[in-house]
Amino acid sequence: MAAEDDLAERRRAARELGAALRELTDAAVTTEVDTATLTEVAEQVRALVPPLAAARRTRGEPATVDGGGRGSRTYSPAVGPGNPIAPPMRVEVVDGTAIGRCTLGLAYEGPPSYGHGGISALLLDQILGHVHATRGKAGMTVKLDLRYRRPVPLLTPLRIVGQVERVDGRWTEAFATISTEEDPDTVLVEARGVFVVPNAEQAARLFGGLERLVR
Numbered sequence: 001m002a003a004e005d006d007l008a009e010r011r012r013a014a015r016e017l018g019a020a021l022r023e024l025t026d027a028a029v030t031t032e033v034d035t036a037t038l039t040e041v042a043e044q045v046r047a048l049v050p051p052l053a054a055a056r057r058t059r060g061e062p063a064t065v066d067g068g069g070r071g072s073r074t075y076s077p078a079v080g081p082g083n084p085i086a087p088p089m090r091v092e093v094v095d096g097t098a099i100g101r102c103t104l105g106l107a108y109e110g111p112p113s114y115g116h117g118g119i120s121a122l123l124l125d126q127i128l129g130h131v132h133a134t135r136g137k138a139g140m141t142v143k144l145d146l147r148y149r150r151p152v153p154l155l156t157p158l159r160i161v162g163q164v165e166r167v168d169g170r171w172t173e174a175f176a177t178i179s180t181e182e183d184p185d186t187v188l189v190e191a192r193g194v195f196v197v198p199n200a201e202q203a204a205r206l207f208g209g210l211e212r213l214v215r
């Protein structure tokens with residue numbers, strides 16, 4: 001029980017740090033303060049690194065905050081509440097349909113006032129991954145076809161929806177769309193993805209001791 005409480009507390013703290021950094025990032029890309037203030041704040045931010053860097057993990061070491069499980073990914077760049085790069089998209093799966101929600105701030109700008117196409121691809125890839133995972137195992141994207149129909153507005157609640165189209169052994173083909181919450185029937189971006197569960201040899205080669213997280 002104590003260990004579970006510790007993990008819950010660590011998750012709460014990681015989420016809090018992620019949210020604070022997201023606020024900082026948003027302020028950093030929208031600020032119009034004078035140049036001296038930019039320089040001063042950069043120094044202050046750099047001073048925050050050493051306390052965090054005092055104990056750090058590297059490639060191939062899962063975050064302790066995830067508790068060794070395959071479900072939670074606190075630092076996912078798409079859905080991780082602890083990762084300031086992530087919008088983060090919140091995902092729920094209802095009857096095999098994965099539904100994601102997020103609002104993109106100015107940090108994700110591509111064309112003026114609209115989202116970057118790579119960010120749309122990130123959100124769609126992630127939602128297709130959740131669709132694939134409804135079959136019980138996580139998978140890797142092997143194909144992702146995108147059609148950008150209309151630009152994705154910033155500062156607007158978005159809805160990302162995905163469903164399986166075809167299943168063949170370890171392979172899943174799925175389809176997903178981005179629209180606004182306000183107008184869910186107008187597709188802004190659509191994606192068709194193929195995902196595969198790596199076979200045992202591939203998983204061992206790619207992930208070594210972390211195979212249990214992907215198969």
Ligand SMILES: CCCCCCCCCC(=O)SCCNC(=O)CCNC(=O)[C@H](O)C(C)(C)COP(=O)(O)OP(=O)(O)OC[C@H]1O[C@@H](n2cnc3c(N)ncnc32)[C@H](O)[C@@H]1OP(=O)(O)O
Nearest residue numbers: 125126129130133138140141142143168171194196198202
């Ligand atoms: C709840 C958790 C949610 C998590 C969401 C996470 C979402 C994010 C997911 C990612 O971003 S994963 C990162 C990006 N992907 C990669 O890095 C994968 C890189 N690819 C590989 O390492 C290898 O492709 C892999 C080990 C996965 C598989 O290797 P294989 O040699 O078995 O398959 P290969 O890649 O050669 O594919 C063979 C071809 O047959 C196709 N194929 C074979 N059988 C198929 C079938 N049954 N259905 C559909 N396509 C099939 C396949 O698409 C492909 O098409 P092409 O002929 O056009 O190359």
